[in-house]
Amino acid sequence: MSYQFNLYQTLGIAVVMLFFGGWLKKKIPFLQKYCIPAPVVGGLIYALVMTVVYGFSGFEFHYDETIKSICMVMFFASVGFQADFKMLKAGGLSLLIFLVIIAALIFAQNGAALGIAKMIGVDMKVGLATGSIPMVGGHGTAGAFGPILEDFGLMGATSVCAAAATYGLIAGSIMGGPLAQGLIRKYQLHKSLSTEGNAEIEEEKAEHHSAADFAGAVYQMAIAMGLGTLVSWLLSLTGLTFPNYFGALVVALLMRNVCDKVRPSLIHIKEINVIGEISLNLFLGIAMITLKLWQMANLALPMLLLLLAQTVLMFGFARFVVFNFMGRDYDAAVLAAGTCGFGMGATPNAMANMQAVTRKYGPSVKAYLLVPVVGGMFADIINSLTITLFINMI
Numbered sequence: 001m002s003y004q005f006n007l008y009q010t011l012g013i014a015v016v017m018l019f020f021g022g023w024l025k026k027k028i029p030f031l032q033k034y035c036i037p038a039p040v041v042g043g044l045i046y047a048l049v050m051t052v053v054y055g056f057s058g059f060e061f062h063y064d065e066t067i068k069s070i071c072m073v074m075f076f077a078s079v080g081f082q083a084d085f086k087m088l089k090a091g092g093l094s095l096l097i098f099l100v101i102i103a104a105l106i107f108a109q110n111g112a113a114l115g116i117a118k119m120i121g122v123d124m125k126v127g128l129a130t131g132s133i134p135m136v137g138g139h140g141t142a143g144a145f146g147p148i149l150e151d152f153g154l155m156g157a158t159s160v161c162a163a164a165a166t167y168g169l170i171a172g173s174i175m176g177g178p179l180a181q182g183l184i185r186k187y188q189l190h191k192s193l194s195t196e197g198n199a200e201i202e203e204e205k206a207e208h209h210s211a212a213d214f215a216g217a218v219y220q221m222a223i224a225m226g227l228g229t230l231v232s233w234l235l236s237l238t239g240l241t242f243p244n245y246f247g248a249l250v251v252a253l254l255m256r257n258v259c260d261k262v263r264p265s266l267i268h269i270k271e272i273n274v275i276g277e278i279s280l281n282l283f284l285g286i287a288m289i290t291l292k293l294w295q296m297a298n299l300a301l302p303m304l305l306l307l308l309a310q311t312v313l314m315f316g317f318a319r320f321v322v323f324n325f326m327g328r329d330y331d332a333a334v335l336a337a338g339t340c341g342f343g344m345g346a347t348p349n350a351m352a353n354m355q356a357v358t359r360k361y362g363p364s365v366k367a368y369l370l371v372p373v374v375g376g377m378f379a380d381i382i383n384s385l386t387i388t389l390f391i392n393m394i
Helices: 007-027 029-033 038-057 066-082 085-090 092-120 124-128 138-151 157-186 191-206 211-236 246-262 269-289 301-325 330-343 347-361 365-393
Strands: 002-005 060-063
Touching: 002 007, 007 029, 007 038, 007 066, 007 269, 038 157, 038 269, 066 211, 066 246, 066 269, 066 347, 066 365, 092 124, 092 301, 092 330, 092 365, 124 301, 124 365, 138 157, 138 365, 157 301, 157 330, 157 347, 211 246, 211 269, 269 347, 301 330, 330 347, 330 365, 347 365
Parallel strands: 002 060
Antiparallel strands: none
C-alpha cells in the first residue's frame, strides 16, 4: 500500500518540518549549540515517524521531488553570484590544496572499506559499496555504480549503496556542525570574526529590501538557470559527468563579474543571497523527509561496522587533515564542517553545515568558494575514476 504526495503537498510537508526543526532548535540547547541545520532536525524526525508507520503497517508514502532539483539549482546559482574572479585568483593555492585533500579522502574511504571488509570476512564488493561510492558520491553515484557491482556478482548492490548513502547523508549533516563548533571554541577562532560577522548581520537586517529588488534577483537567477542548461549540455559533450547545477553556477559567476566591470549595482546580491538560503533550506527539507530509513534496518552487522568505520574516518579526516592542512583558522574549521557534508552526503548538505556555522560565528568567503567548486565538480570526477580503479583491483 502506498500514497503519492504531489508537488505542493511535498513542499508543504517540507516547510512544516523546517519550521518544526527551527522550533526544536530554540527549545533544545544542544541542537543550537552544535549548529545542527533546522531542516535536518525536522526532516529526520519526520523520516523516523514514517519508518515506524511503514514498519507497523507496510504503508509507504511517495513524494514528487521535482521542486527539490529546482531548489538545488537555484541555490548554486546564488553561490555563483557571490563569487568573483578576484576571489578565485586569491583562492588558487587553497583550491589546489583542498583538491588534493579530497582526492586523499576518496582513496582513504575505499581503502578503509576494503580493509575492514577483509578484516571481518565479508565480500570485498560489499566493502566497496560502503566506500566512496555512497560517501563522497552520494545517492547519484550509488545509483550509477550499484548496477555495476551487481554485474560483478553482488546481489542487491544498488540497495546496499543507496542505504549507505542514506546513512551518510544523515551522519554527515549531524557531525559537521559539532565538529566546527568544537574547533572554533577550542582554538578561539571566532573571536577575530564575531564582531565583523555580527556587524554584517545587523547591517543586512537594517537594509531595506524592496519588492522590485527581489523581483530583479529572481529574474537574474532565472536567466542564470536557463542559460546554465546550455552550459551543462556543452559540458556533457566532453563525455564527463557534471552536476546538473554546475552550468547555472558558472553562468551566474560570469554574470556577476561582467556586471562588476560594467555596473556593479546591477546584480541584486543581497536579495539573491536571501533567495539562495531559502532554496537551500527547502532542498534539504525535501531531501530529509523523503529518506527511507527502513532500508537501513535490513543492513547486517557487517554493513553497520563498515559504515561506523566510515563515520570515524570522516570525523578524524576532517578534524586532523582538513583543519590542519587548510590553515588551522576559522575558514579551516568551516571547511571541516563542509567536508563532512559532502564527504558523506552531498554538496548541498555541506553548504547547510557551513551555513549553520557561519550564521552563528560570521562569514567564511574561502569556504563558500572552495566547497562548491571542489565538492560539486572535481570530487565527482576524481571519485568516478577512483571507483573504477578499485573495482578493477578487486
